[in-house]
Each structure stands twice: as C-alpha cells, then as structure tokens.
Amino acid sequence: MYRSRWSCAFFLLIGHLACAEVTSIAAELSARYSPFADWASFLDPAAIAKNQPTGWWQSPEIIKGARSEGKLRLSGLHIALEPGHIGGAWAEWEGRNFRMAEDDYWVREGELVLEVALRAAAILERLGAEVSLLRTSSHPVNPKKPADYWDAAAKEFAAPSQVSLSAQFSHALAVRDQAIRMAIITGELAERARLVNESIRPDALISLHINAAPWSEVQPRQLVDSDHAHVLIFGCLLASELAVTRQRERLIEKMTNGSGPIEVYLGDAMGEALADATGLPPSDYSGDNAVRLEGTSAYLWARNLMLLRLVDCPAVMLEPYIANSRTSYPRIQEALRARAHHEPLPEEDILIEYADAVVQGLLRAYGGEPR
Numbered sequence: 001m002y003r004s005r006w007s008c009a010f011f012l013l014i015g016h017l018a019c020a021e022v023t024s025i026a027a028e029l030s031a032r033y034s035p036f037a038d039w040a041s042f043l044d045p046a047a048i049a050k051n052q053p054t055g056w057w058q059s060p061e062i063i064k065g066a067r068s069e070g071k072l073r074l075s076g077l078h079i080a081l082e083p084g085h086i087g088g089a090w091a092e093w094e095g096r097n098f099r100m101a102e103d104d105y106w107v108r109e110g111e112l113v114l115e116v117a118l119r120a121a122a123i124l125e126r127l128g129a130e131v132s133l134l135r136t137s138s139h140p141v142n143p144k145k146p147a148d149y150w151d152a153a154a155k156e157f158a159a160p161s162q163v164s165l166s167a168q169f170s171h172a173l174a175v176r177d178q179a180i181r182m183a184i185i186t187g188e189l190a191e192r193a194r195l196v197n198e199s200i201r202p203d204a205l206i207s208l209h210i211n212a213a214p215w216s217e218v219q220p221r222q223l224v225d226s227d228h229a230h231v232l233i234f235g236c237l238l239a240s241e242l243a244v245t246r247q248r249e250r251l252i253e254k255m256t257n258g259s260g261p262i263e264v265y266l267g268d269a270m271g272e273a274l275a276d277a278t279g280l281p282p283s284d285y286s287g288d289n290a291v292r293l294e295g296t297s298a299y300l301w302a303r304n305l306m307l308l309r310l311v312d313c314p315a316v317m318l319e320p321y322i323a324n325s326r327t328s329y330p331r332i333q334e335a336l337r338a339r340a341h342h343e344p345l346p347e348e349d350i351l352i353e354y355a356d357a358v359v360q361g362l363l364r365a366y367g368g369e370p371r
C-alpha cells in the first residue's frame with residue numbers, strides 16, 4: 001500500500017518535471033526560436049522534450065570552475081574563430097568588394113576579419129586559450145570546386161528554348177555563376193560547419209564579420225550615415241523555414257543539445273564588449289527575420305543563418321561597424337593604408353579595436369580574475 005502511494009508520487013513528480021520541460025520548450029519557441037510563426041503547426045514540444053542533450057563542449061561555468069589558481073585567465077577554453085567569407089579573388093563573387101574612389105583601398109570583408117581573427121587568436125593564446133582558426137588565408141576551405149556543383153546548378157535553370165549561340169551562352173553563364181556561388185558560399189559554410197562539428201569540436205565558435213548597409217539609389221554612390229553593431233545567435237525561424245524537414249531537424253537539435261543558453265550568455269558578453277569597444281549603438285531589425293531577446297543586451301539578436309543553424313556547439317556571430325558608413329569607411333581606409341605602408345598601427349586602429357573587443361567578450365564569458 002505504502003509502496004504504491006510512493007510510486008504514485010514519484011510518477012506524479014516525473015510527470016510534473018516533464019510538463020515543466022514541455023512548457024519551457026514552448027516558451028523558448030515563442031520567444032526565441034520561432035516568435036513570428038505558428039510553430040505549433042509544425043512542432044510538438046512534448047516530442048522535442050524527449051530528446052537527450054548531446055554535446056562535447058563545456059559550459060563557461062564548468063571551464064571557470066575547473067581552472068585552478070595560478071592558471072592563465074582563459075586556460076581550459078578551446079575557442080574556434082571563423083573569419084567570415086573568403087576575400088581575395090572571391091571577394092567580388094561574394095559581393096564583398098568595394099571602394100569609393102580609384103585611389104582608395106579595396107574594402108574586402110573576408111580579408112579584414114581574417115586580420116581581426118589572427119590578431120585576436122594571438123592574444124587569446126597568450127591568455128591560455130586553445131584557439132582553432134577556420135581559415136588562415138583568402139582561399140576557400142571547401143575542397144569542392146565550382147565544377148563539382150555544375151550539375152546541381154544546372155538543375156536550377158531551364159534549358160534555353162532557342163538554339164541560338166547567345167541563348168546558349170547566357171544559359172551557360174547563369175549556370176557557371178550559380179555553381180561558383182554554391183562552392184564559395186553555401187558549400188563553404190557547410191564545410192566550415194562540418195569541420196567544427198566533426199574535427200575541431202571547440203567549446204564555442206565565434207564568427208567574425210563586418211556589416212554593411214544597402215546603398216541608396218543616389219548616384220554616384222554615397223556613404224551612409226548610420227553606423228551600429230550587433231551580435232547574432234541562432235533562432236527566429238519563419239514558417240517557410242519550419243516547413244523544411246532539415247531545418248526542423250536542426251532546430252530540434254539546437255534546442256535540445258544545451259548550446260542555446262550558452263549562446264545567450266556568450267552573445268550577451270560579446271555584445272557588451274563590442275558596445276564598450278566601439279561606442280556604436282545597437283543595430284535594429286524591422287522585419288520578421290530576427291528577434292531581440294527579453295532581458296539580454298540590446299546588441300543581441302536571434303536569426304536563422306546557415307552557419308549558426310549548422311554548428312552544433314554554442315555559436316555567436318559578430319556584426320560590428322557599417323563598412324560603407326561615413327564613420328567606419330575612413331577608419332577602414334586608414335587601417336589598410338597603415339598596413340600597406342608597414343607603419344606602426346595607432347591605438348585607435350579599427351581592426352585592433354575589433355580584435356580587442358573579441359578578447360574582452362571572451363574574458364567576460366570564460367575568464368578568470370586578472371593575474
């Protein structure tokens with residue numbers, strides 16, 4: 001009799017815990033992962049709650065707790081830095097290659113963030129962290145070449161109805177352009193995510209970018225007035241994305257593998273560090289493709305971007321500065337000029353500022369007391 005009453009209470013308790021878990025998953029879907037879509041049409045929180053957490057990474061709490069006295073401030077942390085894009089010969093194809101005048105230096109996001117990553121990595125290693133860089137040059141990481149995507153690209157374009165040389169030539173050019181984009185953008189991101197998940201397996205990934213604003217219609221092109229910064233973590237799936245099986249699978253994996261709360265904590269820390277270093281205001285999204293998270297830094301947004309979705313471990317993307325703004329463009333030009341002339345870099349150098357912010361953000365999230 002007593003025993004059956006005990007087991008009844010036990011199952012009630014388990015049932016209550018499971019119920020709390022389902023409620024919390026539903027709340028997370030509404031606040032972060034799919035706030036603007038009718039997610040209940042695609043997902044069952046009770047089914048999601050049955051997934052078991054599976055992650056190789058360690059939380060900031062565990063890393064800090066395991067660090068013994070006298071150790072360097074970031075010892076025990078394995079961080080991966082991903083300089084976004086590729087730069088070099090691919091910058092034009094990436095749509096990340098511009099300058100305002102013929103005498104100016106080319107602004108190539110892939111090259112600027114590589115410089116930031118290399119500089120940040122050197123400081124982080126001196127602080128005791130193990131750092132893995134996703135790339136160290138302006139060449140693709142993806143071993144597949146554009147020709148490997150030709151068949152897939154060709155499927156996206158109907159064969160020309162005319163046999164004229166010009167029609168055939170235009171079709172071939174469209175397929176070629178698409179094959180290049182598949183190799184250096186989507187294929188490249190998929191390969192970087194695969195490396196993180198299968199080979200590097202860090203405690204977290206920081207993806208480095210520099211933002212840019214759409215150009216106005218005015219000709220000749222003018223630099224824009226607004227300059228701001230923000231940080232992105234995974235979330236905010238639209239209904240059209242929830243309808244895709246692979247996207248739903250990734251959402252469930254990311255919601256249940258334990259990376260989510262660390263992303264909020266780390267994203268918050270990186271956002272505050274960028275705000276302190278740059279003095280820029282937070283960016284603002286007006287559409288349904290991004291959401292700000294209640295109770296966190298105004299700089300932190302959730303968005304469904306491919307790399308953030310595909311990487312299993314905690315992943316945070318940084319988007320400081322508007323490269324084509326009146327304030328940041330001259331600073332980027334000065335940074336490129338000083339490097340081209342091998343001059344000592346001034347303290348206000350924009351790329352040093354960015355690298356220092358990355359270090360400060362990681363110290364906030366994972367760092368021990370200064371020694």
Ligand SMILES: [Zn+2]
Pocket residue numbers: 084085109209210211
């Ligand atoms: Zn970018």
